[in-house]
Amino acid sequence: MEKHYSAYFFDLGGTLLALEQDEIACSETGKVTLLPGVKDHLLPLRGTPVFVITNQAAVALGQLSEATARGFIDQINVAVGQVITDYRICMHHPLAGCPCRKPQPGMVFDLARTHTINLAQAVSIGDTTNDEQCAQLAGIGTFLWAHDFFHSVRLISQHMLFFHPHHTNEGRQSEQKAFSLFSFLPHRRRKRESASNQNLLCFKIIAWT
Numbered sequence: 001m002e003k004h005y006s007a008y009f010f011d012l013g014g015t016l017l018a019l020e021q022d023e024i025a026c027s028e029t030g031k032v033t034l035l036p037g038v039k040d041h042l043l044p045l046r047g048t049p050v051f052v053i054t055n056q057a058a059v060a061l062g063q064l065s066e067a068t069a070r071g072f073i074d075q076i077n078v079a080v081g082q083v084i085t086d087y088r089i090c091m092h093h094p095l096a097g098c099p100c101r102k103p104q105p106g107m108v109f110d111l112a113r114t115h116t117i118n119l120a121q122a123v124s125i126g127d128t129t130n131d132e133q134c135a136q137l138a139g140i141g142t143f144l145w146a147h148d149f150f151h152s153v154r155l156i157s158q159h160m161l162f163f164h165p166h167h168t169n170e171g172r173q174s175e176q177k178a179f180s181l182f183s184f185l186p187h188r189r190r191k192r193e194s195a196s197n198q199n200l201l202c203f204k205i206i207a208w209t
């Protein structure tokens with residue numbers, strides 16, 4: 001069964017976006033790189049509040065502008081069909097002792113207040129113990145490692161090709177059988193690939209939890 005959370009709290013670097021030397025990787029033209037599975041996994045979350053919470057002390061250190069930091073999230077939001085409901089960025093110095101720098105739970109509390117979120121029913125996804133600790137301190141009911149959250153996408157969405165004799169009952173049955181192998185997963189998609197010859201059909205089955 002698909003689990004219904006009240007909201008999703010995602011970390012940014014190393015969870016949604018690729019890192020380079022511990023900072024968000026950014027091309028010369030300012031483009032960020034979404035990690036594998038992020039797009040496929042965020043799109044179906046539409047209808048549930050999706051938040052991003054990130055520490056960007058590089059702003060306080062003068063290495064990153066506030067506009068660039070906000071632009072990171074705008075770029076993801078464009079790529080994932082605007083499913084991100086809201087976000088918070090802690091731009092303070094690591095030693096400022098602010099209540100928002102993770103693992104402190106300030107950003108989570110702020111978003112929960114603004115959007116009336118039941119945190120016990122929410123889930124947080126991150127890639128560091130800072131994220132895990134923040135979830136605990138905030139009282140978020142579930143914490144998942146980004147690797148595990150996106151793992152199934154990567155694992156199952158590998159190309160699975162099934163060849164069937166074209167226009168035969170046998171072919172249709174074997175395709176249905178292959179598709180039903182993933183019936184325990186809530187999201188499945190069957191995509192017809194190019195036929196390699198007149199008598200064969202090729203399907204790619206994409207499934208994710």
Ligand SMILES: [Mg+2]
Binds near residue numbers: 011012013014126128
């Ligand atoms: Mg991270």
Ligand SMILES: [Zn+2]
Binds near residue numbers: 090098099
């Ligand atoms: Zn802060």
